[in-house]
Amino acid sequence: MRTFYKIFKWLSALAFAGLLATLIAAAGIYYYFAPQLPDVETLREVKFQTPLRVYSADHKLIAEFGEKRRTPISYVEIPEDFIHALQAAEDSRFFEHFGIDVKGLFRAALQLASTGQIQSGGSTITMQVAKNFFLTRERTFSRKFMEILLALRIEQELSKEEILELYINKIYLGHRAYGIQAAATVYYGQPIKDLSLAQLAMIAGLPKAPSAYNPLSNPKRALERRDWILGRMLSLGYIDQQRYTDALAQPVTASYHGSDIELEAPYIAEMVRSELYQQYGEDLYTEGLSVTTTIESRLQQSATTALRNGLLAYSERHGYHGAEHQYDISNLSNTERLKLLKDTTTFGGLTPALVTGVDKNSATLLTENSGEIAISWDGMRWASPYKSVNYAGPAPKQASDILAQGDLVRVIHSQDGWQLTQIPKAQGAFIALEPQDGGILALNGGFSFALNKFNRATQAYRQPGSNIKPFLYTAALENGFTPASIINDAPVVFHDVSLESNWRPENDNGTFGGPTRLREALYRSRNLVSIRLMRALSIEKARDFILRFGFTPERLPQNLSLALGSADATPLQVVTGYASFANGGFKVDPYLIKKIESAEGEVIFEAKPLKACPECSYATRDNPDDAAPQPGIQYSDTEGAAPRIITPESAFLIYNVMQDVIKRGTGRRALVLNRGDLAGKTGTTNDQKDAWFSGFNQKLVATAWVGFDQPAPLGRREYGSSAALPIWIDFMRDALEGTPESAPSAPEGVISARIDPATGKLAYPGQSDAIVEYFRADQLPKEHAQSPEEKLAPPTAEQIFGFSG
Known part of the structure; x- marks a missing residue:
């Protein structure tokens, strides 16, 4: 007995010494590694790498940029079945252990010894969080020990719910999917909350080996893993026999789902990406920014369809180019x-x-x-x-x-x-704006972004042709001309030093109309009248006025050819200029990005565009944002009010004159829309290299352009009215459906009068062919046209000699 006691005492002492040595060794190791451990508190501020997402104004997904597809979710959004499936697969005692599962480690060791495989790993979810956020994947004792120490610290600092939330949002699950929400979208095209038990178990099987147990590349092994997890859920009491049986019977339904793009607008997406890249650099693709644009999905879809149909129609009019390849x-x-x-x-x-x-x-x-x-x-x-x-x-x-x-x-x-x-050889662009503030509502830079990424709406500088004439005619209205002013549409020859030759401009049809009212000259698009108007105003004055609308000075020639549209302008610049006709005379700037939100939902940018403000008071003064005065431009003291670049009277008059382009001029095809509030202008350049139509009402302004990327003739009978106008009509038909007409009313300083269509003078009493015309109140004609009787009467002495008696 005494011998046994001595042995027991000796063994106890030895055990105590061993325990003490172990504790001392562990303490030594702890104090050695402790200074190297990162601050666990940083997990509270962790930012997951999430892609840039671009949305329309009505929150349709346009694009997603970033290598990692991730949509972080909170703990309360995790389905309970998934939590149980994950516990069954990775860490069944997650909510009981303190970061290290001793039983789990022994079980893993036993499985390894008996089967040669570990089906449930020895690492807890907490240890995996430590590894995923702080450590490398090297297999060394020191790394494993630091993983254990970090797991202990994480459990002290964070709740189980916070730990699990970090885990499910961080893990890689194959096919660029990071986190369970992204995986649910990639494999099933649905959010995690809508998945079945079998589908949840399939995703829960991925963290162990995303490639080996992937339902797309290895469906057989994935099914085995899923069924094992379902069995574990049954044995752990997470599901009953019926649910287990039902889930087990489900086939593998996973299929690859790319980014769930809801609105086709690749040119828009690239505009947003390139603009923000200047500010954020490569961080743009990982910061999780959410960008809301001004794009209206319904209008964007209409613009895409209209442009493609218009280019296909042009292509078919000119014949079949043959097969792309012969096999x-x-x-x-x-x-x-x-x-x-x-x-x-x-x-x-x-x-x-x-x-x-x-x-x-x-x-x-x-x-x-x-x-x-x-x-x-x-x-x-x-x-x-x-x-x-x-x-x-x-x-x-x-x-x-x-x-x-x-x-x-x-x-x-x-x-x-x-x-x-066939794929059209000709290209095109279409853009629509909200004229009151410049918001881009729809934009297409070509037939297909996949075919050619060049954005013709914003990057293609082309000659606008007659599309520029309304700016010139507005300058005339601002400088003493009226819609009834008579200008001679007759042949003329100029020797222009800047052109270094004699210039004999012609009208498109080669005819001349003689004395022509300004209104008629615009809706008939008479070139010679435009040239005479520019000469009357002076090239410098007309050019300065046109520059008010946002064109690039270096691209506007300083000669008479400017009157016929020899400038270079992008469709975006043209439609922005036309917005001033639609909104009553205000200069608005086009913008695309409406709002930017951080990954946490914080609004970090919100657009504050200047808006047309007819009710605001305006005065001519220096630009508040620029010391240089800009003659003729008026500014308001009202915050957010856009500058006025056309007087209310001239803005109404040019709108009214441009309505006749559609009612009786080159834009008559648009009568099919059966609306009285539309106005616009066709444009065709020399040799039909560019075809345009720009048109509007007070709520919407849009421009269509058609041409070859390398300027070349579009062919006979291809004008703005035949190549571009049909695109604009198709868009407007959809865009304005169900909307009331919105033509402006004459402002206080404008009056109407009956005039003689031949002379522009006031109609004589009882004149049957008189027409109604609008004038500024101070520009009403003073004279009446002669009646037929007065024309036949012999001249008076006063008419002959200049005096009476």
Whole structure:
């Protein structure tokens, strides 16, 4: 007994010494590593790397920029089933342990010894948080020990809920998905809250090995992992037998879902990205900024459709350019044929298709997504062979005149079925603004961003042609002319030193109208009247006035050709200038970014554009933002009021005159819209290299441009009225549907009077062909036109000699 006691005492002493040595060693190791441990408190301020997201004004997702797809969520947003699935997969005692699960470590060791594999890791969720946020992935004792120490500290500083929230938002789950919300979107196209138990268990199986247990690349192993997790949930009491059985029966439903883009507006997305990159640099893609633009999704969709349809219509008018490629497919399998299509990019909604058979009046084609399709004769009969912009070959008589087996072509689906089409050679741009403050409501910089990223709406400087005339005519109205002023539309020859030659300008149709009222000259777009107006005003005065509207000084020539639109301007500059006609004479600046929010939802920028303010008081004075005075521009003391660049009287008059462009001039096609409040102007440059239409009412202003990227003639009969105006009409038809008319009323300083259309003088009493015209009150004509009787009467002595008696 005494011997046993001595042995027990000796063993106890030895155990105590061993424990003491272990504690001393542990303490030594702790004090060695403790100074190297990072501050756990920083986890409270952690910022997850989240992408830049760009939205429309009505919060439709336009784009997402960033390598990591992540949408952080709070603990309360995590489904309870997912928490249980994660515990079953990673850390069943998470809510009980203090950062280290001793039982879990022993279980992992036992599994390793008995099976050679560890299905439930020894690391707790807290230890994984420590590793993911602070440590490298190297497999060393020192790194593991620091992981344990950090886990202990994290448990002291943070609640279990905070730890789990950090974990589920940080973990990588494959396919650029970081965090469970992003994973739910990537694999199932839904938020985590809407997933089934089986789907939640599938995602819970990913943290262990995102590639090995990925339902897209390894569906079999992913299913095994999911089912194991469901079994663990059952054994741990998280689910009952019925739910387990139901979930186990569910097939693998995961499929890849890219960014959930809700609105196609790539040119807009790139404008936002490039603007913000100047400020944020590479941080832009990880800071989680949320940008709300001024874009209205419905208008953007209409603009996209209208521009594409307009360019396709132009393309078809000029003939078929032929197949994009010709393949020998006679010995290719269907899989090999589909591979050819898969390697061909879709542009602007035009589907690549491979011709597999041609009959007399129809053809069969293969597409990647719709399989085999048929095109009837009505869907291809337009395809006369292209010869030049001015000439197409003879109309085809049968399908074989157009297509052959192995042709790679483009098709598009409409309400009339599948139709043959082609990628347009000509390009275009379309932009719509809110005229009261300059907000960009819709913008397209070309047929397809994927085809060419050059943004023609903002970057293409092209000659506006007659689209510039309203600015010149407004200058005339501001300097003594009236809509009834008579200007001679007759041949003229100028020797312009700056042009270094004689210049014989002509009207588009080569005819001359003689004495013409200013109103009629604009709606008929008479070039010679514009030139005479500029001469009457002086080149310098007219040019200075046009510059008020926001054009680039270096791109406005200082000669008479400016009257015909030889300047260079972008569609954005043109539509911004036209906004001043729509809003009553105010200069607004176009803007796109309405609001920027941080990842935490804090508003860090909100646009405060200057707005048209007809009710504000204005005075001519120096620019409050610039010491240099700008003659003719008026400013208001009202905060946020845009400067006035046209008097209210002239603004009304030019609007009213431009309404006649649509009612009886070059824009008559727009009468199909059956609205009386629309105004605008066509524009066509020499040799039809640029075609424009800009038009508006008080609520909306829009510009359409069509041309080749390398300036070249668009072809005969291609003018602003035929190439650009149809695009504008299609957009406005959708944009203005259901909206009341909004033409301006005459301001106090404007009166109407009946005039003689031939002379612009007041109509004589009873004149049957008299028309109504508007004038500034101080510019009402003083004379009446002669009646037929007065014209036939012999001249008086006063008329002959200049005196009476």
